[in-house]
Amino acid sequence: MSYEHLLVAVDLTEECDPVIKRAMAIAMDNSANDAKTTKVSLVHIVEPMAMAFGGDVPMDLSQLQQQQFDQAKERMERLFNKYPDIQRGDSHLVYGQPRQEIHELAKKQACDLIVVGSHGRHGLALLLGSTANDVLHGAPCDVLAVRLQKKE
Template sequence: MSYQHILIAVDLTDECHPVVQRALDLAASNGAKADLVHIIEPMAMAFGGDVPMDLSLLQQQQFDQAKERLVSFAERYEQLGSGQRHLVYGQPRQEIHQLATELGCDLIVVGSHGRHGLALLLGSTANDVLHGAPCDVLAVRLKKPS
């Protein structure tokens, strides 16, 4: 199958670089366009949604830091122009699916730690993205940091 538009979902850690490289290699071999996305989860989600204080300033700082990290991360890849980088706020699965649909992507590439046991039962972002995806999903195994 030949892909035309690939969405690469990353958490901006160094272990994601092989995921991006794999996706860009696929894009090059298919003559496809590639976009990079990083999702920022609202702080209220991390605390179960029951936070008795205003987190807007902290969330803005989180967004600004993520924007800087995204630019720095993406600069390693000349194939990715600034219009192909997306920073989105929300629940990862929903936002990745929505962006893939909006952009008309036919492949989503995510990193996977390949967890087993309890972690597998609890799920991961890669597993979450797979279910209900509007297109094919490729989970690239992440190497454990040394």
């Protein structure tokens, strides 16, 4: 199957490198086998801090939230320097819940493959959930979970 638009969900850590590399390899293979160029877009979701604390926080987190967003912008910029084939206009930095935002963006952008990293958790960690597992359920297109190696 040939893909035309890949949406790569990144966490902006070093661990996202294999995810981006896999997406770029798929895009190159598709472009080599097809006359069309496969577009690669990046997305990073900044979760509202109130969500992390269960929504019941007795203080204003807006300044911390803005710092988190600014740091994410800087890290995204480093990814563009590292992967010059990905266009800056093809990136999305969004506030919200990862599953919902990734699904919505995939629909809006007419993506036909979402690429995410997965730690392949088992047991309790699996029960607690993961972004990759969340994205898989209800996705508007194919989803590729790239297995990430555990850090020693």
